[in-house]
Structure formats: C-alpha cells, structure tokens
Amino acid sequence: MGGCMSKKDGKEEAAAVDKTEETAKTEDTPKAEDKAANAEETPMADDTPKADDTPNVDDTPTADDTPKADDTPKADDTPKADETGDTPIAAEEPAKESEKETKPIVFVLGASGQIGSATCKSLSEQFGDKVEIRAGVRNPDGASKLKELSGVTVVQATMADKNNLVTTLAGISVLYIVVPGSENRTELAALSMDAAKEAEVKHLAVVSVPLVDEDIAFGKQFKEIESKVISLGIPYTLIRLPYFLDNFLGSASTVKESGKLHLPISGDKSYIVVTTSDAGLASATILSDPSKHEGKTYNIVSERVTMDGIATTLSTVLEKEVAFEKVEQDDAKQTYLGIGMPEWQVDGLIQMFKLVEDGSPATNGENIEDFKEITGKEPTSAKDFFTTVVAAFQ
Numbered sequence: 001m002g003g004c005m006s007k008k009d010g011k012e013e014a015a016a017v018d019k020t021e022e023t024a025k026t027e028d029t030p031k032a033e034d035k036a037a038n039a040e041e042t043p044m045a046d047d048t049p050k051a052d053d054t055p056n057v058d059d060t061p062t063a064d065d066t067p068k069a070d071d072t073p074k075a076d077d078t079p080k081a082d083e084t085g086d087t088p089i090a091a092e093e094p095a096k097e098s099e100k101e102t103k104p105i106v107f108v109l110g111a112s113g114q115i116g117s118a119t120c121k122s123l124s125e126q127f128g129d130k131v132e133i134r135a136g137v138r139n140p141d142g143a144s145k146l147k148e149l150s151g152v153t154v155v156q157a158t159m160a161d162k163n164n165l166v167t168t169l170a171g172i173s174v175l176y177i178v179v180p181g182s183e184n185r186t187e188l189a190a191l192s193m194d195a196a197k198e199a200e201v202k203h204l205a206v207v208s209v210p211l212v213d214e215d216i217a218f219g220k221q222f223k224e225i226e227s228k229v230i231s232l233g234i235p236y237t238l239i240r241l242p243y244f245l246d247n248f249l250g251s252a253s254t255v256k257e258s259g260k261l262h263l264p265i266s267g268d269k270s271y272i273v274v275t276t277s278d279a280g281l282a283s284a285t286i287l288s289d290p291s292k293h294e295g296k297t298y299n300i301v302s303e304r305v306t307m308d309g310i311a312t313t314l315s316t317v318l319e320k321e322v323a324f325e326k327v328e329q330d331d332a333k334q335t336y337l338g339i340g341m342p343e344w345q346v347d348g349l350i351q352m353f354k355l356v357e358d359g360s361p362a363t364n365g366e367n368i369e370d371f372k373e374i375t376g377k378e379p380t381s382a383k384d385f386f387t388t389v390v391a392a393f394q
Contacts (some may be wrong), residue, residue: 110178118280
C-alpha cells in the first residue's frame, strides 16, 4: 500500500479493508426515485358467494315426498353391529381462513449486501418453516440470488423513501435494518426506523458495530443510530458486527502473485473478526424468535486473530509460505484515496486500525461468546473459513 507496495498491490489490498463495518453493498444506497413495493392484492368482491347460490324454495321437499308409514325401516332392517364395519366418522369441516395459523413475517431491509443476503440464506435454510421471509432491496431485478432462495419474497424497498416504506412494512412482525455503507447512513437508518414505528412493526433489529463508544467517525455514526433505536419505544435488538474475515478475499490475487498480505497494523496485534455466514446465522436466529432477544445488544464474533496468525493459517491451508508486511497508516491512507475511496471512509478505516494498534477493547473484544449463546453452535474459525475459500487463493 502506498509507498510500501506497488500500485497494483494497493488496489488489491484496498479490497481487504473494504468497509470494516459495511453492512450493505454500495449499490444498495437508495435513490430518491425508487418506488416502494405494491401492497399485496386483497381478494376481489367476485369471490363472495352470489345470491343465486342459495337453495331455491322449489328444492324444499313437498308433502308427496314424505315417506309413507310402510317405507319406514322395520326393526329387523337395522344393521347389526357385525354388519356395519367401521362406524362412519363425520367429515371435518375445513378450517376457516381466519383460523389458519399464519407465520410471523420477517423483513430484511438492505438484503442484497453481504450481511443481508447471508441472513436471508440462513432464514431460508434454517427457519423457513417458522417465518415468512421478505427481502427488501432497492432494485429487485438485480436480486436473482435472493429470488433463488426457498421461501424468500423479494420486495422493492428504499430506505430514503419513508412514505412508501411505511406501506411496505404494514403487517411486518420483525424488521432487520442492515445499515448501508454510505456517508448518510445515520439519516437513512433513522428514516427506516421512523417508518417502522409508523407501520407498527412489532420488533426492530438493527446492525451496529463494536466501536460505538469510540470517538471516531464510525463510532459516532453508530452511536447515533443505537440511541435512535432505543428511544423509539419499539422492542429491539442491536447486532454489532466487527471487521469481516471475508474481506481477505480481496487480497487473493496479491497472495497468489507475491505470497504477501498487507494492512496498516502490527502483525502481533489482535482484533476481532466475523464471517458473513456467522453474522447471517446469528441474525436469522434472532429474527426467527425475537422475543428471546428483546432489549439485548450482541457482539457477533467468529474469532480473535492477528495478521501474523492469518498469514500462518493461509500458509497451512495453501501449503505455501504467506507472509504479512505492515504498511504505515499514512501510506495506506494515500493508497486508499488514490484508488477512489471516499475520504470519510478512509479516515474511518485508519482510525479503526489505530484502535487495533493501541489494543482497544472495542477492536480486541472483551466478550466473544455471543454467537455460541445465540445459535448453540461453534463459530467459524479462520482456518475453517480459508479452507472453504481456498480456491480463490490458488
């Protein structure tokens, strides 16, 4: 990165630090002209029974149809017990529409990003029998992978369009707001929350980050978002996600060509990470039964790692040597700016890396057991993750 590596390496390494708290892809940033999804169709009046369907008076039995005394069964004609076989059972009446059990509706807003899509996938695979799943995206035409998931209905939904969002969220049991990676995400999240309250959503889950108490750009943004969630008066759950282990896929080309990894932190400094699949499973588990998680704040962590450890793990998985080289923070910043990353985001990343270097609890993680507590499963280790995606590095 910067003066410590080639321009090509700079481009490759930028992907590895791509939006540490990014919770939705850049293309998910709402556009003002997007329209909300249409409300579901209600049954048409033609479906109601017509007057012609009622029995005619002419169908009433006449006096001549009354059975004569001779026609009445004699005592001997009564079927004997051994001739009747099984006693006929009266047919059960079909359940009325109002009596049918309805599934709670889970709505994932910002569903086409890494966390939103992983959450929808876990909801479909693990909880499709318990909940109805709706995936809210800005552009449904570009959500083909979501449409392939069983039980998932893709819905047009834009965070910036509050009025249409209120209509779209009518009848929703639990809303998951996957906060986007845009500079105005605080405003967008607030609009989405206001729409949820107006639509009388029963439970609200919102993505956040572990940096909320730090005096840095990302921390300030999400501190405001969390404060808004708590003040709404809606039952809520806050889901804090750290740096994504998946971001190292952006270094795959550099690892293949030079066997090197780069970040602006020391190789022995530890920090917490999460795989997007673990984040999706934990989120889906919460959304499937939100009452168990009301008022709680979780830190979803897969593992605590170091860059030296990541290099060693990759060396083992790839069966070739991979080394880590630290770059200076100023050089990293210039590299990121040079490839077009917005300055507010670059500043946020550099500030976060400084916290790692300083050993901050916000990046090192005091409690990393929430994933297991929520799901009852062990989180994904760095070795397991890289073994799964090994082909990308070969």
